[in-house]
Amino acid sequence: MAKYMLIMRNTDETQAKMADTPFDEMLETVGRFNEELIKAGVLVAAEGLDDASQGVVVDYSGETPVITDGPYGETKELFGGFYLIDVPTKEEAIEWAKRLPAFPGAKCEVRRVPGIDEFPQDNEWIRKERAWREQTGQL
Amino acid sequence: MSSLEAIWRIESARIVGALTRYTGDLELAEDVAQEAVAEALVSWPRDGEPANPVGWLLATARRRAIDAFRRRAARDEKYALLAVEDTDGSDGHLWDPDRIDDDVLALMFVACHPVLSPEARVALTLRTVGGLSTEEIARAFLVPVPTVQARITRAKKTIAAARVPFEVPPVAERRERLGGVLSVLYVIFTEGSTATAGDSLLRQDLAYEAVRLTRTLAALLPGEPEVFGLLALCELTASRFPARTGPDGEAILLEQQDRRRWDRSAIRRGRAALGQAAAAGRGLGPYGLQAAIAACHAAADSVAATDWERVVLLYEALGRVAPSPVVELNRAVAVAMAGSPAEGLLMVDELVATDRLPGSHLVPSVRGELLTRLGRTAEARAELELAARLCANARERAVLLDKARALN
Numbered sequence: 001m002a003k004y005m006l007i008m009r010n011t012d013e014t015q016a017k018m019a020d021t022p023f024d025e026m027l028e029t030v031g032r033f034n035e036e037l038i039k040a041g042v043l044v045a046a047e048g049l050d051d052a053s054q055g056v057v058v059d060y061s062g063e064t065p066v067i068t069d070g071p072y073g074e075t076k077e078l079f080g081g082f083y084l085i086d087v088p089t090k091e092e093a094i095e096w097a098k099r100l101p102a103f104p105g106a107k108c109e110v111r112r113v114p115g116i117d118e119f120p121q122d123n124e125w126i127r128k129e130r131a132w133r134e135q136t137g138q139l
Numbered sequence: 140m141s142s143l144e145a146i147w148r149i150e151s152a153r154i155v156g157a158l159t160r161y162t163g164d165l166e167l168a169e170d171v172a173q174e175a176v177a178e179a180l181v182s183w184p185r186d187g188e189p190a191n192p193v194g195w196l197l198a199t200a201r202r203r204a205i206d207a208f209r210r211r212a213a214r215d216e217k218y219a220l221l222a223v224e225d226t227d228g229s230d231g232h233l234w235d236p237d238r239i240d241d242d243v244l245a246l247m248f249v250a251c252h253p254v255l256s257p258e259a260r261v262a263l264t265l266r267t268v269g270g271l272s273t274e275e276i277a278r279a280f281l282v283p284v285p286t287v288q289a290r291i292t293r294a295k296k297t298i299a300a301a302r303v304p305f306e307v308p309p310v311a312e313r314r315e316r317l318g319g320v321l322s323v324l325y326v327i328f329t330e331g332s333t334a335t336a337g338d339s340l341l342r343q344d345l346a347y348e349a350v351r352l353t354r355t356l357a358a359l360l361p362g363e364p365e366v367f368g369l370l371a372l373c374e375l376t377a378s379r380f381p382a383r384t385g386p387d388g389e390a391i392l393l394e395q396q397d398r399r400r401w402d403r404s405a406i407r408r409g410r411a412a413l414g415q416a417a418a419a420g421r422g423l424g425p426y427g428l429q430a431a432i433a434a435c436h437a438a439a440d441s442v443a444a445t446d447w448e449r450v451v452l453l454y455e456a457l458g459r460v461a462p463s464p465v466v467e468l469n470r471a472v473a474v475a476m477a478g479s480p481a482e483g484l485l486m487v488d489e490l491v492a493t494d495r496l497p498g499s500h501l502v503p504s505v506r507g508e509l510l511t512r513l514g515r516t517a518e519a520r521a522e523l524e525l526a527a528r529l530c531a532n533a534r535e536r537a538v539l540l541d542k543a544r545a546l547n
Binding site: 131 | 141142144145146148149240344347350351352353354355358359381399400403404
């Protein structure tokens with residue numbers, strides 16, 4: 001089994017459509033999909049992000065980071081949220097991504113999340129992180 | 140793996156479930172579902188994947204089922220009615236969102252029906268509910284493909300011959316029948332979690348398959364504490380997978396495992412499931428109690444830091460709800476670990492005297508450990524050597540012989 005992150009990427013247009021959709025309708029659509037993931041025994045975590053206009057961007061182009069208020073200037077795609085699922089193959093992760101409730105124009109990026117086992121176990125920092133995960137029960 | 144295979148793994152239970160409800164015939168449902176998959180293997184690459192792949196599979200399978208009814212109608216009147224239904228290319232409303240959960244549950248209960256032999260239940264569950272191919276099941280259980288094929292065919296014929304209804308059992312029988320389903324899932328998990336060198340990764344996939352099916356069952360039957368007990372046991376046991384084999388695939392016993400390698404998120408999920416099992420307030424069942432014992436280990440940084448007093452109590456409770464000599468042996472170990480090796484040894488000797496685990500290497504191996512702890516090294520060495528002779532697993536045998544040698 002491997003963990004995959006399904007990362008929602010919205011555009012201004014899909015954001016606008018989302019804003020026009022009644023909130024209860026959204027909750028139901030997303031809720032039904034989430035329930036499918038739960039019944040299939042694959043859901044690990046899911047979070048949606050607050051409105052991009054409330055976010056800021058830290059830009060490292062110059063000598064010191066420059067902070068600008070979102071949305072993101074040239075960037076046309078905005079991260080909207082993510083699902084973390086536990087499935088045996090990349091193809092199953094893609095299959096779930098295909099079923100995500102999304103507005104036309106949105107995209108979903110499917111990325112594998114390497115486990116901490118894949119890092120050098122004798123590295124001091126990896127050991128520290130392991131200890132932290134152990135104490136806090138983090139994913 | 141193609142997207143078709145991925146879809147099949149995700150949907151097989153619901154597709155076969157809906158088709159079984161429609162046809163009233165598990166064997167036919169499974170056959171036409173497989174035919175639809177075979178047809179998709181040819182037509183999807185040629186014509187492109189349909190917009191609604193699941194609907195396509197269902198509609199295709201339903202057409203095949205109607206063809207079969209037409210053929211049977213010549214011999215048997217009752218099929219005539221089913222055969223006249225029009226084939227408009229839709230799935231004929233097979234996909235009823237209000238019934239789909241019950242269809243999946245019914246499929247689980249039928250696949251685990253007591254009229255089937257235990258091996259048949261396992262094979263049929265993996266095939267129809269898990270969506271595994273015959274080849275995958277054969278590889279996971281280290282048996283030839285034709286053996287699995289024969290088991291599944293026979294199982295479907297038995298279900299038909301015994302006229303097993305396709306339904307979630309009525310409330311009066313449900314708990315007992317649920318026990319049957321849980322034991323099939325547990326067998327699949329245990330088979331997958333047995334550390335065997337070489338194919339350990341493959342077997343781990345089988346264990347995760349059991350976890351997946353148990354999660355599905357828990358989502359569909361949220362009011363059944365033992366389902367959560369089993370889920371907790373699987374999650375907590377699986378959390379140790381990363382630590383239980385060494386670099387060369389050798390088994391590492393609980394005492395020697397690097398606990399930092401345990402999967403913390405699996406432990407967290409296991410604890411949450413155990414909480415659910417306990418929340419019902421009816422007391423933990425056999426799976427829940429074993430999960431509670433696993434949770435004691437999961438909570439401890441080391442063997443020494445384990446709450447062995449609690450482990451002893453949990454084994455006592457387990458011995459009452461599900462008595463077995465293996466539970467007795469484990470209780471003896473726990474008693475020894477809690478500070479009374481002599482008392483533990485008495486319990487093991489009792490097992491030896493009543494010959495309740497004949498020929499098992501576990502008894503002399505535990506006796507050897509306890510005698511070592513009591514400083515009776517000559518006797519301990521003899522016991523460990525006896526255990527090594529009785530042990531079938533080469534790697535475990537090596538560990539036992541090492542321990543015996545260390546006493547020289």
